[in-house]
Amino acid sequence: MKTKILISLLLLTALCGPAWAKLNVVSTTPDLASIAAEIGGDRISLTALAKPTEDPHFVDAKPSLILKLNRADAVIEGGAELETGWLPRLLDQARNAKLAAGTPGHISAARGVPLKEIPTSLDRSQGDIHAAGNPHYLMDPLNARIVARNICEAFCALDAKSCDAYRANLKQFTDALDAKLAEWQKKLEPFKGREVVAYHNSWLYFGDRFGLKIDLFLEPKPGVPPTPRHLAGIILKMKEDKVHVILVDPYLDRRTAETVAAKTDATVVDVAQFPGAIKGTEAGYIPLMDYLVNSVSKALAGNK
Amino acid sequence: MDATGAHVVQRENMSLKCLKCLFGWFSALCLSALIAQAQETNEVEQLKRQLQQLQENFERVQREQHQQIETLTRKLDDLARQQTGEAEKRKLEQELATDLQKSQPPAAPPTLAPSAPWSPEQPLTIARAGSAYMNFSLDALTDFGWSSVADPSTFLQLGDHDPHSRGFGLLNAEMVLDGAVDPYFKGFANIVFKLDQNNQTSVELEETYLQTISLPANLQVKAGQFLADFGRQNTQHPHQWAFVDDPLILTRTFGPDGLRGIGGQLSWLAPTPFFTEATLGLFNGQGGTAFSFRNPGDPDYLGVNRFHGRTTMDRNLSSPGDMLFVPRLASSFDLTDQQTLVAGVSAAFGPNDTGFHEYTQVYGTDLYWKWKPAKAHAGFPFVSWQTEALYQRYGAASDPTVSLPSENLEDWGFYSQVLWGFKERWVAGLRGDYVDGTSGAYDPFDVFRGQRTRISPDLTFYPSEFSKIRLQYNYDQGVLFGTGHSVWLQIEFLLGAHGAHKF
Numbered sequence: 001m002k003t004k005i006l007i008s009l010l011l012l013t014a015l016c017g018p019a020w021a022k023l024n025v026v027s028t029t030p031d032l033a034s035i036a037a038e039i040g041g042d043r044i045s046l047t048a049l050a051k052p053t054e055d056p057h058f059v060d061a062k063p064s065l066i067l068k069l070n071r072a073d074a075v076i077e078g079g080a081e082l083e084t085g086w087l088p089r090l091l092d093q094a095r096n097a098k099l100a101a102g103t104p105g106h107i108s109a110a111r112g113v114p115l116k117e118i119p120t121s122l123d124r125s126q127g128d129i130h131a132a133g134n135p136h137y138l139m140d141p142l143n144a145r146i147v148a149r150n151i152c153e154a155f156c157a158l159d160a161k162s163c164d165a166y167r168a169n170l171k172q173f174t175d176a177l178d179a180k181l182a183e184w185q186k187k188l189e190p191f192k193g194r195e196v197v198a199y200h201n202s203w204l205y206f207g208d209r210f211g212l213k214i215d216l217f218l219e220p221k222p223g224v225p226p227t228p229r230h231l232a233g234i235i236l237k238m239k240e241d242k243v244h245v246i247l248v249d250p251y252l253d254r255r256t257a258e259t260v261a262a263k264t265d266a267t268v269v270d271v272a273q274f275p276g277a278i279k280g281t282e283a284g285y286i287p288l289m290d291y292l293v294n295s296v297s298k299a300l301a302g303n304k
Numbered sequence: 305m306d307a308t309g310a311h312v313v314q315r316e317n318m319s320l321k322c323l324k325c326l327f328g329w330f331s332a333l334c335l336s337a338l339i340a341q342a343q344e345t346n347e348v349e350q351l352k353r354q355l356q357q358l359q360e361n362f363e364r365v366q367r368e369q370h371q372q373i374e375t376l377t378r379k380l381d382d383l384a385r386q387q388t389g390e391a392e393k394r395k396l397e398q399e400l401a402t403d404l405q406k407s408q409p410p411a412a413p414p415t416l417a418p419s420a421p422w423s424p425e426q427p428l429t430i431a432r433a434g435s436a437y438m439n440f441s442l443d444a445l446t447d448f449g450w451s452s453v454a455d456p457s458t459f460l461q462l463g464d465h466d467p468h469s470r471g472f473g474l475l476n477a478e479m480v481l482d483g484a485v486d487p488y489f490k491g492f493a494n495i496v497f498k499l500d501q502n503n504q505t506s507v508e509l510e511e512t513y514l515q516t517i518s519l520p521a522n523l524q525v526k527a528g529q530f531l532a533d534f535g536r537q538n539t540q541h542p543h544q545w546a547f548v549d550d551p552l553i554l555t556r557t558f559g560p561d562g563l564r565g566i567g568g569q570l571s572w573l574a575p576t577p578f579f580t581e582a583t584l585g586l587f588n589g590q591g592g593t594a595f596s597f598r599n600p601g602d603p604d605y606l607g608v609n610r611f612h613g614r615t616t617m618d619r620n621l622s623s624p625g626d627m628l629f630v631p632r633l634a635s636s637f638d639l640t641d642q643q644t645l646v647a648g649v650s651a652a653f654g655p656n657d658t659g660f661h662e663y664t665q666v667y668g669t670d671l672y673w674k675w676k677p678a679k680a681h682a683g684f685p686f687v688s689w690q691t692e693a694l695y696q697r698y699g700a701a702s703d704p705t706v707s708l709p710s711e712n713l714e715d716w717g718f719y720s721q722v723l724w725g726f727k728e729r730w731v732a733g734l735r736g737d738y739v740d741g742t743s744g745a746y747d748p749f750d751v752f753r754g755q756r757t758r759i760s761p762d763l764t765f766y767p768s769e770f771s772k773i774r775l776q777y778n779y780d781q782g783v784l785f786g787t788g789h790s791v792w793l794q795i796e797f798l799l800g801a802h803g804a805h806k807f
Binding site for chain 1: 484487490515517518519520522523524573578579581634636637638641644646674676678679680681682683728729768769770803804805806807
């Protein structure tokens with residue numbers, strides 16, 4: 001009797017298996033994962049290789065990540081060389097033909113995204129620059145729209161049965177995003193043209209979308225740690241231009257920012273590009289942008 | 305002409321005159337009438353012509369407009385067709401992709417992004433990650449140092465890429481090329497240039513191999529000249545090392561150049577819940593880079609090749625069993641989100657050149673642990689610990705000419721190193737080395753035998769990912785040379801695009 005039940009259970013799972021078979025998706029960073037979650041819903045299982053608080057430029061190519069890629073149906077990468085220090089090595093060892101470059105399982109999120117700051121010459125004396133352009137493009141909600149569409153198209157190609165569901169999810173997400181974008185723009189409208197300091201040049205797209213000038217950096221050059229000499233220059237410039245907001249990502253040195261803030265009467269705002277890196281932003285991309293717009297506008301309003 | 309004929313002519317002439325007259329009048333009349341008429345017809349004609357011209361003009365304009373409209377509609381049609389074509393193409397592409405995927409393993413057709421046409425103000429880039437066919441880099445290590453031992457190369461620094469003389473040295477300038485060959489293979493080449501003590505350049509083809517990308521069943525094949533997958537450090541190139549020199553036990557078992565050679569390797573990712581990789585390498589196992597295997601050794605003062613004191617022979621491959629086998633099993637666990645452990649066991653089996661039936665066995669175990677906090681920036685701070693222990697049994701044949709018996713020469717040893725990335729760009733390290741072996745009846749002046757210990761603290765500063773400055777102190781103690789103190793300063797620079805390293 002017991003064996004019969006067991007067999008019938010096994011049969012049942014075998015029969016239902018394909019209907020439940022979820023697309024196993026791995027994304028490099030948590031922001032891409034949050035958008036993939038919006039599109040895939042419960043039809044995909046999702047893992048992000050980098051943790052939300054981790055520096056996305058320097059993720060260790062741990063063997064456990066090789067295993068995740070080995071078992072994936074699709075990998076979503078930023079497509080702007082942000083992960084160039086660790087993803088190619090992982091993919092080399094993953095032995096997964098489904099993720100080979102050029103196959104539908106290798107999803108480049110940045111396709112069609114107008115990347116900024118593409119260097120005209122590659123010169124490392126200018127710091128650790130990205131040849132493909134500034135890779136922090138997802139901080140502009142309009143780019144999130146493009147990424148969502150790319151991911152939806154890729155999911156449709158991989159799992160045609162669920163394509164309608166993916167398309168419906170895409171519409172729902174972009175509608176919500178459009179409504180929110182209008183709200184965010186209204187909220188930051190009063191601060192148009194205001195200057196803001198960032199630790200690293202990862203807020204260019206955010207600034208451009210919402211009319212903020214985020215062009216002063218605590219790092220003298222991308223990837224080069226702040227020097228007192230450079231910080232002194234920044235402090236003087238902040239005083240001269242009356243800049244009172246400094247943005248810092250969780251994996252950057254907050255103390256440096258606090259030191260500068262103390263000397264310029266500025267506010268340090270904790271920002272993050274990845275949902276979950278800051279408490280209250282775990283729910284996804286829109287809650288994260290909500291948090292960013294609210295905290296930046298609050299800081300700008302507090303210092304006039 | 306006769307008379308009648310002349311008459312007729314005259315008469316005819318007469319009537320002709322009359323006719324002419326009549327004609328003249330008539331024509332005069334006619335002419336006047338015609339002129340009057342012509343004046344009328346002229347105006348009509350003109351009008352007509354004008355009308356015609358107008359009509360022609362109108363028609364021409366109409367034709368031109370029509371043509372314009374036609375070209376515009378054609379353009380519009382083209383555009384629309386293009387758009388629907390694009391959508392159709394995309395749809396077809398997706399369908400084909402899924403269809404092809406169903407019928408065969410994907411062969412990864414590389415989809416190239418349309419490249420913008422080159423313009424003169426753009427710089428010429430030879431190698432650029434992502435848009436070049438391959439990574440191309442040059443990495444050079446320059447050493448400067450001093451040792452209490454006059455010639456460190458004789459006893460202390462036995463590795464080929466270790467700094468081994470007082471003063472300056474450049475023992476590793478490697479050119480690395482790597483990239484995808486086609487949808488099936490990746491290619492890798494590492495060409496090393498080094499300067500000897502007489503500043504003569506020598507070139508080594510350290511590695512040149514291809515590796516499969518898309519084999520089924522979690523398999524991967526590597527073939528060519530490459531470093532054997534034994535332990536952790538043997539597969540690393542000198543610029544990846546945490547210290548300026550190779551651990552003593554690795555130089556002792558695998559020689560100055562590490563264990564590498566021409567061969568093939570099959571590796572398999574096991575379907576376990578944690579990372580497990582099984583590897584089997586197969587090599588010719590001949591020459592100095594198969595140090596403890598079919599290596600004829602160095603000529604003595606008479607020009608006779610010797611290894612561990614014994615004369616050697618040129619032993620050829622008489623059966624497949626005479627090849628060098630290198631199996632390895634490695635597993636990795638994430639102890640927490642911030643701690644990773646990699647553990648492995650390796651072995652190497654193959655014949656050696658001291659006799660027709662002599663074999664060497666090497667066994668090794670390795671452990672690597674790393675901690676990096678969740679909010680690390682640029683990879684700092686971190687703490688890592690790496691240890692390898694090896695045991696070697698070298699079956700040496702007897703050599704009656706120097707009265708050496710047939711015996712097993714056993715050697716063992718380990719190194720253990722801790723690295724602490726205490727501040728962004730700064731790493732402090734400490735390594736301990738120990739090697740020993742059975743005394744045996746070997747040549748007592750064999751630098752690759754006997755007991756040795758070494759303690760090496762070092763400090764490395766990385767101005768960027770592409771350069772480093774390292775200061776290391778070695779305290780050496782050995783039965784052959786007593787004690788030694790050495791200080792080495794090493795500067796590295798890396799130019800170009802260099803592929804990422806293994807964890």
